[in-house]
Amino acid sequence: MTDLSPPDWMFQAGDPGPAPDDWDYAPAGNMSPVRAGAGPAKAQENTDDTVAHLMRQARRPIIEYVDCELPRIVNMACKALVDAGVPLYSRDTALVRPVTIRGTARGNLVRSDGVTILVPVTKAGLVEILTAAIDWRRFDGRKGEFKPVSCPPVVAETILARQGDWPFPQLAAVVTAPTMRPDGSVLNVPGFDCDTGILFASDLNWPTVPAAPSKAAAQTALADLRDLIESFPFVEPSDRAAALAMILTAIARPGLPSAPMFGVSAPTPGTGKSKLVDIAAILATGQAASVLSAPRxxxxxxxxxxxxxxxxxAFITLDNIEYPLRSEFLCQALTQASVAVRVLGESKTLKLPTSATFCATGNSLRFAGDLTRRVVLINLDARMERPEERVFKRDVIAVAKSDRVRLVTAGMTLLRAFIAQRGPRIVPALGSFEGWSNLIRSALMWLGEADPLGNAAKVRExxxxxxxxxxILAALPRGRSWTASEIGKEVQSNGLLSDALFDFMERGNLNTRRFGHFLAKNERRIMEGRAIVRRGERQKIALWTVEDLGLDPSDPDDF
Known part of the structure; x- marks a missing residue:
């Protein structure tokens, strides 16, 4: 059930709406009845005001509409919305509002915290909001006076047409649980946080996380999180550490500049891959993970x-992947603070924050290309033909939902303890994810957990x-230089070379242009002590060779 009632979107915390004495009123014809104020509060909560209640308020801000004053009226309307605390936000050049999706309470069932999503503001929706928040007047020539009217649609159209030129705050992320700011402090008060652009939307009662917990408190918190996932058949201690890292990343993600993807793999269906991912999603968002297919x-x-x-x-899962996953866009989303996204059905793009936790699940999951260094792998293996028939001591999904407040608080306590006690950072940090490595990975290893990156070599292999x-390196000629065209001739008589270059073959012949692009892209990429190196030109055609760099693949100091 979608709750679109005004308590979820009309005002924010700590702002019950416009106070009568805060408004300046003017006689008919004066265009300045707007409230003075400093803008939205740092942290605000929803109130129980309704549209009907707002419409009955005798002293809403008055705007008297005159056609020739449209730019000024639009400015006044925007300021009135900001001063009233109406939760409208900018997402690059898009205007959005948060909507909370809630279930229906039945009997003694305690309703779980609803998931909050962002929806684009339409012209009709904005007209409704403006009409509820502002007392609009328009001159009636027959009566010779201003009379009450709904917001003129042209005002809403003009606001939307400004595309980013608004006084509304830029929204970076929406969370439904306490999270960590980039400076290491905990965002614990529901509402919009002006310093970070994070909207904390929750009706639950969250305890205050201590500013400086002890290491003993962190160990207790870690034990609570470990107890939650103890029934999963992790292959190695590093797999359990990676699962804990996934949970901590999910609840702290908005404060991290970037975070790797978490891949959950098992040799047999029914081992619990999706369930493990859902636990992290429930703690972070209150709901199971948003599941996507993984198109090629x-x-x-x-x-x-x-x-x-x-x-x-805030939590995105690519589910049941059956092929080696690779995606240049996904690589960008994992390592960059924002990515350009094309709006469906429109010829425009938005630059959006990437403050979501990404996961992937699959049987014998594999990753390809640049994605391999952006993945933390979690291996599960129940060592059973039908692992779905296992009987668990408790329903871990139900536990995650019922104990969400306690478990999220435990996660925040663990991370705050690591920061306050100046825990050591693991060196070297994971490239492109230094902030994640210095906090999540280092905090777990500080408490005695294995390295969450213990499967990194397996992912690459x-x-x-x-x-x-x-x-290809093994099949290409060594000890001499050659061109792509010369290799194309050798393919016809060299079965090993033909098999190695199968992806570049078309109708029995080597596509030398595509092969040449491959050589240029992989120039000097070292693999097991060898690399493709360019050796000048012959008649303006690139010469290549496979060079043995004399490195020992088994010696990490050589790489």
Missing amino acids: EEAEMQKQIGAVLMAGD NDPERERMLS
């Missing part, structure tokens, strides 16, 4: 991820692109 086409991948980023989803590259 890059354009479709961009559309799907872009749509959920525009909606403000299982990369099909790496396998292809190694086979």
Whole structure:
């Protein structure tokens, strides 16, 4: 059930609406009856005001509409909305409002905290908001006086047409649980946080997280989180550490500049991959993870991820992946603070924050290309033919929902303790994810957990692109220079070379242009002590060779 009633969107915390004495009123014809104020409060909560109540208020701000004063009237209307605390936000050049999706309470069932999504503000919706918040007047020539009217649609149209030139705050993320700011402090008060652009939307009672917990308190908090996931069949201690890292990342993600993707893999269906991901999602958002398919086409991948980023989803899962996952757009979303997303059905793009936690699940999950260094892998193995028939001591999903407040508080306590006690950072940090490594990874290892990146080498080794590259390096001529065209001739008589370059073959011949692009893209990429190196030109055609760099693949100091 979608709750679109005014308590969810008309005003924010701590602002019950316009106070009568705060408004300046003017006689008919004066265009300045707007409230003075400093803008939205740092943290505000929803109130129980309704549209009907607002309409009955005798002293709402008055705006007397005159056609020739449209720019000034639009400015006044925007200021009135900001001063009234109406929760409208900018997302780059889009105007959005938060909407909370709630279930229906039945009997003694305690309603879980609803998930809050962002929806675009339409002209009709904005007319309604403006009409509820402002007392509009228009001159009646027959009566010779101003009379009450609804907000003129042209005002809403003009506001929307300004596309980012608004006084409304830029919204970076929506959370439904306490989270960590970039400076390491905890955002614990529901409402909009002006310093970070994070909207904390929750009706639950959240306890205050201590500013400086002890290491003993952090160990107790870690035990609570470990107890939640103890029934999962982790293969190695590093897999459990990676699962804990996924949980901590999910609740602290808005304060991190970037975070890796978490991949949950198992050899057999029914091992609990989706359940483990849902636990992290429930703690972070109150709901199971938003599940997407993983299309092979890059354009479709961009559309799907872009749509959920525009909606403000904080936890995104690519589910049941059956092929090696690769995506340039996904790589960007994981490492960059924002990405350009094309708005569906429109010829425009938005630059949106990427403050979501990304996960992927699959049987014998594999990653390809640049994505391999952006993944934290979690391996599960129940060592059973039918793991779905296992009987658990308790329903961990139900526990995550019922104990969400306690468990999220435990996670925040753990991270605050690491910061306050100046826990050591693991060196070297994970490239492109230094902030995540210095906080999430280091905090877990500070408390004695294994390295969450313990499976990093396995992820790289299982990369099909790496396998292809190694086979090509092994098949290409060594000890001499050659051109792409010369290799094209040798393919006809060299079965090993033909098999290695199969992806570049078309109708029995080597596509030398595509092969040349491959050589240029992978120039000097070292794999097991060898690399493709350019050796000048012959008649303006690039010469290549496979160079043995004399490095020992088993010696980490050589790489």
